[in-house]
Amino acid sequence: MESSSSSYGIEQLQKRCFHEWMSIQAKHIxxxxEALISQRNNDHHLQELVGKIVNDFQVYVEKRSELSHRCCAAYFAPSWHSPLENSLLWMGGCRPSSFIRLIYALCGSKAEAQLSKYLLNIDDENFDIDHDGSMSDLTATQLAKINELQMKVVKEEDKISKESANLQDDVSDIPIAAYATDVAVEADVEVGDVLDKHEERMAVVLVEADKLRFETLRKILEVVTPVQAAEFLLAGKKLRMSLQEWGRVREEVCARAPLPQEADPGTQTRTML
Structure with missing residues (x-):
């Protein structure tokens, strides 16, 4: 098990890794x-940009994997996230199936097209969200492939969730449970070994979840056109950055909220009578 000072140092590396990734995402946006406005009909340029973004994501995932094997607990409730962001986490990140739900939000009806325009945040008056090849123009064949992918991804998510639940159940087993009954007060070393093993296994779960996130993204990009890929990535990244901002604002609101006043015990008793 890492010492407390060592764990803190690793957590700071994890935090720095995350903030570097968010800065990279801001540049991606x-x-x-720019590419969707000025290079929309240049498939080669869009493919190169999408490929670079995918490579950047892969590098980030690999860094997370390396850091998680040194100390992974922080990834499941990161101190560098707002409470809102943490409340939406699944295995240290977003659900891979949320990528597919975003696709459904970006295609189809006029209302969904308006949502797409908001998520893409493109205000150029010459830009038309309904251009041929956009996310709103997914073909039946593309949608069928995406639907098939969704079913596979949800199945894999359930499998990983079950693995995590089993690990949580194991923590309640002996010797840790002995502490609840004061039976094994001298079991510090044994408990430490159990927690070390638990964290190692959780690191494996985190890597599996990250791999599923990456593979889901990669398979989606195999189905869509270069323009659709760029629109999808832009919408997802803008949504992620917005979530961070919404979380920050809500934290500030909660910090300013007045604390509830405690009722006077005597007054409360008289009221009850």
Whole structure:
């Protein structure tokens, strides 16, 4: 088990890794917006940009994997996230199936097209969200492939969730449970070994979840056109950045909220009578 000072140091590395990734995503947003406006009909340029973004994500996933094997607990409730962001986490990140739900939100009806325009955040008056090849123009064949992918991804998510639940159940087993009954007060070393093993196994679960996130993204990009890929990535990244901002704002609101006043015990008794 890592010492407390060592664990803190690793957590700081994890935090720095996350903030570096968010900075990279902010640059991705700028690059994608520019490409969709000025290079929309240049498939080669869009493919290169999408490929670079996928590679950046893979590098980030690999860094997370390396850091998680040194100390993974922080990834399941990161101190660098807002409470809102943490409340939406699944295995240290977003659900891979949420990628597919975003696709459904970006295609189809006029209302969904308006949502797409908001998520893409492109205000250029010459930009038309309904251009041929956009996310709103997914073909029946593409939708069928995406639907098939969704079923597979949800099945894999359930499998990983079950693995995590089993690990949580194991923590309640002996010798940790002995502490609840004061039977094994001298079991510190044994408990430490159990927690070390638990964290090692949770790191494996985190890596599996990250792999599923990456593979889901990669398979989605195999189905869509270069323009659709750029629109999808832009929408997802803008949504992620917005979530971070919404979480920050809600934290500030909660911090300013007045604390509830405690009722006077005597007054409360008289009221009850």
């Amino acid at each position: 700028v690059d994608l917006k």
